[in-house]
Amino acid sequence: MDQRKSPFNLIGKNIIVTGASSGIGRQCAISCSMMGANVIxxxxxxxxxxxxxNCMDNISNHLVYSVDLREYNKVEELIKEIVFQKGKMHGLVNCAGISNTLPLKMITPDKMDDFFHNNVLGSINITKFVTKQSSFSEEGGSVIFISSVMGTVGESGKTLYGLTKGALIAASKSIAIELANKKIRVNCISPGVVETPLSQKAVYSQNEESLTKIKNYHPLGLGQTDDVANACVFLLSDASKWITGINLFVDGGYSAR
Ligand SMILES: NC(=O)c1ccc[n+]([C@@H]2O[C@H](COP(=O)([O-])OP(=O)(O)OC[C@H]3O[C@@H](n4cnc5c(N)ncnc54)[C@H](OP(=O)(O)O)[C@@H]3O)[C@@H](O)[C@H]2O)c1
Incomplete structure (x- = not known):
């Protein structure tokens, strides 16, 4: 089938992917380029x-920005520069994030602050600037937040991580309602454990017994980065044009238990 006729194609769409230097965000950038997008x-x-x-299709179509998303004003300036260079945006994947396992008694105000800035405020800030009328295509498009199953279910030591991921699920629903009149769809994806540098550094990956326990939570086994990237391609494409405000579990059956 001619890719142009497929509602799943991203041909000519300008899509920003945060967290593109590693793991899920990296694969998301690669997969979007394979589907024809210009990726930032x-x-x-x-x-x-x-x-x-260097792993992407049509290398010259894409732009690369090394920036900490907690530099909130700098992000605003960069979005203006990107729109000047590429035209208005059609999509944003908020993939940047950090994780840890920390018992409640170890949580401090500094750690809460750090997690909120990295996992919530950085994503909300860039979403605000990308979805401005001056930045986002009049045709509409799609914003995705990568949350986690931990935003919905609990696990020992996941209070801090889970509360930031739950915040994204809650925020995305209100943003979806607010931006619907601009035809901007806003959705979350909640992955289970995906094999990436982030999960490989996790406490549960350090000993065989804990890793087996985590694997057993996933009836289909642990995820690969393309499992999440393919879901992103779907939610970025016109094939999902009637979907907004959802939280899509991509978790190998974790949440079915
Ligand atoms: N892997 C899993 O099992 C899993 C499961 C559920 C949800 N998730 C979520 O999926 C997302 C990606 O996870 P991953 O496993 O791919 O992690 P990863 O391999 O550690 O990659 C994280 C990415 O986020 C970027 N990042 C973090 N903080 C940033 C900041 N302040 N400013 C700019 N970039 C920042 C990192 O940039 P640098 O490396 O360049 O600093 C990196 O590109 C995260 O939001 C994570 O919570 C992951």
Whole structure:
């Protein structure tokens, strides 16, 4: 089938992917390029951002920005520059994030602050600037927040991580309602455990017994980055044009238990 006739194609769409220097965000950038998008890659580590770029189709169509999303004003300036260079945006994937396992008794105000800035405020801030009338296509488009199953279900030591991921699910529903009149759809994806540098550093990956326990929570086994990236492609494409305000579990059956 001619890719142009498929509602799943992203041909000519300008799509920003945050967290594109690693893991799920990296695969998301690669998969969007395979579907024809012009991708704007955000991350902090410039070398790893370039590694991602080198794996993408049509390398010259994409832009790379090394920036910490907590530099809120700088992000606003960059969005203006990107729109000047590429035209208005059609999509944003908020993938940047950090994780940890921390018992309640170890949580401090500083740690809460750090998690909120990295996992919530950075994403809400860039979403605000990308979806402005001056930045986003009049044809509409799609914003995705990568949440986690931990935003809905509980696990020991996941209070801090889960509360930031739950915040994204809650926020995305109100943003979906607010932006519907601009034809901007807003959805969350909640992955289970996906094999990435983030999950490989996690406490449960450090010993065989905990890892087996985590694997057993996933009837289809642990996820791969393309499992989440393919869901992003769907929610970015016109094939999902009647879907907004949802939280899509991509979790190998974790939440079915
Ligand atoms: N892997 C899983 O099992 C899993 C499960 C559920 C949800 N998730 C979520 O999926 C997303 C991606 O996870 P991953 O496993 O792919 O993690 P990863 O491999 O550690 O990648 C995280 C990415 O986020 C970027 N990042 C973090 N804080 C940032 C900041 N302040 N400013 C700019 N970029 C920042 C990192 O940039 P640099 O490396 O350049 O600093 C990196 O590109 C996260 O939101 C995570 O919570 C992951």
């Amino acid at each position: 890659l955000f991350g902090r580590n410039p070398d790893r951002l370039n590694d991602t770029l």
